[in-house]
Amino acid sequence: MLDIKFIRENLDLVKKSTKEKGYKTNIDDALKIDDERKEILVKVEALRQRRNEIAAKMKGGKPDAALIEEGKSIKAELAEDESKLAEVEERLNAIIKTVPNIIFDDVPLGGEECSVEVKTWGEHHAEGVDHLDYAVSRDWVDFERGAKVAGAKFYYLKDGLALLENALYQYGLSKVLEHGFTFMTVPDMVSSRVLEGCGFNPRTSDQSDEYYIEGEDLAMIATAEMPLTGYHMDEIIDEDKIPLLYAGYSACFRKEAGTYGKYTRGLFRVHQFNKLEMYIFCLPEQSKELHEKLLAIEEEIWQGLGIPYHVINIAAGDLGAPAAKKYDMEYWSPVNQKYQEITSCSNCTDFQARSVNCRVRRKDGSIEFAHTLNGTAISLARALVVILENYAEKDGKLKVPEVLRPYLNNKEEI
Numbered sequence: 001m002l003d004i005k006f007i008r009e010n011l012d013l014v015k016k017s018t019k020e021k022g023y024k025t026n027i028d029d030a031l032k033i034d035d036e037r038k039e040i041l042v043k044v045e046a047l048r049q050r051r052n053e054i055a056a057k058m059k060g061g062k063p064d065a066a067l068i069e070e071g072k073s074i075k076a077e078l079a080e081d082e083s084k085l086a087e088v089e090e091r092l093n094a095i096i097k098t099v100p101n102i103i104f105d106d107v108p109l110g111g112e113e114c115s116v117e118v119k120t121w122g123e124h125h126a127e128g129v130d131h132l133d134y135a136v137s138r139d140w141v142d143f144e145r146g147a148k149v150a151g152a153k154f155y156y157l158k159d160g161l162a163l164l165e166n167a168l169y170q171y172g173l174s175k176v177l178e179h180g181f182t183f184m185t186v187p188d189m190v191s192s193r194v195l196e197g198c199g200f201n202p203r204t205s206d207q208s209d210e211y212y213i214e215g216e217d218l219a220m221i222a223t224a225e226m227p228l229t230g231y232h233m234d235e236i237i238d239e240d241k242i243p244l245l246y247a248g249y250s251a252c253f254r255k256e257a258g259t260y261g262k263y264t265r266g267l268f269r270v271h272q273f274n275k276l277e278m279y280i281f282c283l284p285e286q287s288k289e290l291h292e293k294l295l296a297i298e299e300e301i302w303q304g305l306g307i308p309y310h311v312i313n314i315a316a317g318d319l320g321a322p323a324a325k326k327y328d329m330e331y332w333s334p335v336n337q338k339y340q341e342i343t344s345c346s347n348c349t350d351f352q353a354r355s356v357n358c359r360v361r362r363k364d365g366s367i368e369f370a371h372t373l374n375g376t377a378i379s380l381a382r383a384l385v386v387i388l389e390n391y392a393e394k395d396g397k398l399k400v401p402e403v404l405r406p407y408l409n410n411k412e413e414i
Helices: 004-009 011-020 027-057 065-096 131-137 143-150 159-178 192-198 225-229 284-304 351-356 380-391 402-407
Strands: 116-121 182-185 236-238 244-253 272-282 309-313 325-333 338-347 359-361 367-369 371-379
Touching (some): 004 011, 004 027, 004 065, 011 027, 027 065, 116 284, 131 380, 159 244, 159 284, 159 402, 192 225, 192 351, 225 244, 225 272, 225 371, 272 284, 272 380, 284 309, 284 325, 284 338, 309 338, 338 380, 351 371, 371 380
Parallel strands (some): 182 244, 236 359
Antiparallel strands (some): 272 371, 309 325, 325 338, 359 367
16 A cells, blocks of 8 residues: 555645546545544644653652542543544545555556557467367366366366476476576465455455455465565565565466456466466565566566567556556467467555565665565466467377476477
8 A cells, every 4th residue: 555645745646546547536535534643643642641741750659639630531531532543544544545556657548458569579370279179179178067066167177288287387487496586385365454465456346356265354365476465564674685586386266357358268267277476575776677577587488488479568547556567468369369468567666565564674774665576477277278279289189389398208299
């Protein structure tokens, strides 16, 4: 979330970013509530100071009756005012949590259609094989039994497709390790505080994407970004220890709310899938450079697989709350003859770190909030779609991309 002081000092920028991102938050209401908070806080602090003065005077001697009475009066008044302060702070925080992060100057304005292509790679394939038809024909995926045991959009992977998923995972992991990331497995559930700290605030109630655990303060994660955001919650990290580069592997659970009209066939958009996620804690002055590093790693992974793609700078209206800037990589689908998303990477500046209270101690002793970034190393269900569309052959075999062969007993086809 944003700091109320920052909001005051950058009011026009915050209002512009909130509007461009499509959020309806009334910033002026937050400022009015903050004024109310300050007024009560001044009174509370004065009462606390007087209470302490009275306590000091009453030490070691005979209690003065007038001071005792004044102390009782202050105690009652302070309890009332502290209750008011807590209520006002709760109202203020409720509004601030709905204020999205600011956008960088080079973020395109407008909705999804206004996102800007910044680079392309590879030649488009003229035709491809529908991944679902192909996988079913080889008995490599079973949506019917998945639906029987868990509901629609759940599935079993079998035989060659399950082995291919493992190969893609091992390949992606080898790449992030080459770039100095520390590999982690993470909890598949997080508390509401971590969930809110990540900033996944839907614009409307029907877009909430998380599965909640009834009777528990827990939700299933939609991405390893969530538990990784909370990894250094309430901690102060010494400057000489960062940037910290983590690669988290997890199952991901999503209701896929608000996806009406988007491509949903087969494995492309499902309720559960596995993903390897990159996450970085860094100094504020490092985050823009590291954002480009995340993008470069994502490109390296997909260039190694030989998949044509383009990179787009996501427009403000499609950014979401936490990101100040976001890149999406979209592969060229030879089946649908259009680009479709395979990865993203975001610079969230101090928006998430402030919410989970993750700070950095500078060498001079000063303390400030860290910056956080995240990026998809490889999202496995979607990656399977891409490989099948591009590497399935007319004779029914699947050509194995060269970089995956070491993880499939050096087979050239399966």
